[in-house]
Amino acid sequence: DTEVTQTPKHLVMGMTNKKSLKCEQHMGHRAMYWYKQKAKKPPELMFVYSYEKLSINESVPSRFSPECPNSSLLNLHLHALQPEDSALYLCASSAAGATNEKLFFGSGTQLSVL
Amino acid sequence: AQSVTQLGSHVSVSEGALVLLRCNYSSSVPPYLFWYVQYPNQGLQLLLKYTSAATLVKGINGFEAEFKKSETSFHLTKPSAHMSDAAEYFCAVSGVGETSYDKVIFGPGTSLSVIP
Numbered sequence: 083d084t085e086v087t088q089t090p091k092h093l094v095m096g097m098t099n100k101k102s103l104k105c106e107q108h109m110g111h112r113a114m115y116w117y118k119q120k121a122k123k124p125p126e127l128m129f130v131y132s133y134e135k136l137s138i139n140e141s142v143p144s145r146f147s148p149e150c151p152n153s154s155l156l157n158l159h160l161h162a163l164q165p166e167d168s169a170l171y172l173c174a175s176s177a178a179g180a181t182n183e184k185l186f187f188g189s190g191t192q193l194s195v196l
Numbered sequence: 197a198q199s200v201t202q203l204g205s206h207v208s209v210s211e212g213a214l215v216l217l218r219c220n221y222s223s224s225v226p227p228y229l230f231w232y233v234q235y236p237n238q239g240l241q242l243l244l245k246y247t248s249a250a251t252l253v254k255g256i257n258g259f260e261a262e263f264k265k266s267e268t269s270f271h272l273t274k275p276s277a278h279m280s281d282a283a284e285y286f287c288a289v290s291g292v293g294e295t296s297y298d299k300v301i302f303g304p305g306t307s308l309s310v311i312p
Binding site: 086138185188 | 232239240300301307
């Protein structure tokens with residue numbers, strides 16, 4: 083299994099809602115990532131988990147809260163988002179730290195904040 | 197500071213023509229370099245990566261890239277474009293400039309169109 087699975091594929095939420103994005107991989111990868119991608123733009127790194135510990139937080143607002151419950155799962159909890167947070171949220175994994183390892187990406191969650 | 201630049205946000209080629217997508221990085225130390233492709237409504241997929249074992253790197257779907265330290269470049273080529281190559285292409289680096297080796301930073305991307 084060489085897939086990274088993201089759910090849901092689409093999400094519409096109001097600014098007062100709380101929702102979560104889920105990412106799962108069963109490749110035994112020990113590094114997992116959240117990226118945010120606006121239309122026609124490159125992915126922007128948000129968080130990196132290495133061996134289930136948060137190793138990089140790219141100064142992301144606290145309304146985004148990551149969680150890595152185990153080595154296969156990565157969540158992104160959303161609360162009180164703003165319309166400008168509407169974007170494609172991509173999860174990725176790699177065997178270890180990025181270095182020269184291949185990143186495996188999920189298909190993303192398209193988030194719309196109303 | 198931007199670590200990766202891609203010249204040309206949009207490139208159009210005819211089917212069967214040479215594809216050349218440009219990537220330059222800013223570092224005095226050779227970084228790790230990658231090319232990723234993103235098809236509509238999908239995540240990114242690795243085409244190839246530079247590992248310092250060879251300057252000419254071959255990837256999937258007939259793509260290859262050449263690492264040129266003197267030019268700080270890692271351009272992507274394909275001899276003959278196919279309609280299915282139409283997608284967004286991202287050059288990426290890790291371990292350069294402001295990045296640590298846990299960060300992969302993507303260039304701005306080049307949208308490739310293939311004309312029948």
